[in-house]
Amino acid sequence: MFELQLTPRFMETDALGHINNTVIPVWFEEGRTPIFELFVPTLDLKRWNLILAKISVDFVAQIYYGSPVLIQTSISKIGNSSFEVAQQVVQDDKVVAQGLAVMVHFDYEHQRAAPIPTDIRTKMTEHLQLA
Template sequence: MFSEQFKVRFCETDGLAHVSNTVLVQWFETAREPIFRIFSPELDLKNWPLILASYQVDFLKQIYYGEMVDVKTYISRLGNSAFDVYQEVWQNQQKSATGLTTMVNFDYQLQKAKPIDANIRTLLMEHIIEL
């Protein structure tokens, strides 16, 4: 599991003083950076190996301004060329949201998916969770 903490910023809230629903997608992407580094340690955008195929966010509780959140990131499925990233947002010891993102190891020159290398697969397996 990877873990990333964020302090909820004022600009991330709406008129009801809770976090806007669009913010969680940004937090989830930022918290996936350690996974991105497994594929591209230097985060070389000219040789980027991943493409986002889909994502889903489920809102379980309101998340409020001025308090820390912890985003936990796991691998929940590992296929030949695609994998699912499962994430949770916690605030005040309560799970407040979950996200599921499907990523594909992608060859941009050939415009098609490619198998995940064995060494990368091993590193991803260290963060697997069964749902």
């Protein structure tokens, strides 16, 4: 499991003083960076080989400004060319949001999904956590 601690910024609040619901997918994307690095260690966009096929977010509880959050990220399923990333936001020891992203290893030159290479699949398996 990968973990990233963030401090919510004032600009991320809404009119009610909570963290705006549009912020969570941004936090989740940042939490997926270690997974991106499994595929493109330098994060060089000219060598990028991933696409985001789907995301979903469940808002479990209100998230507040002024208290750090922990983004927890793990791989929950590995297919031939795609994989699922399970994520959650924890604040004050309570899960406040959960999400799932479907990522696809992609060949941009041929514009199609490509099998996940064996060496990357091996690294991914180290972070596999089944639900």
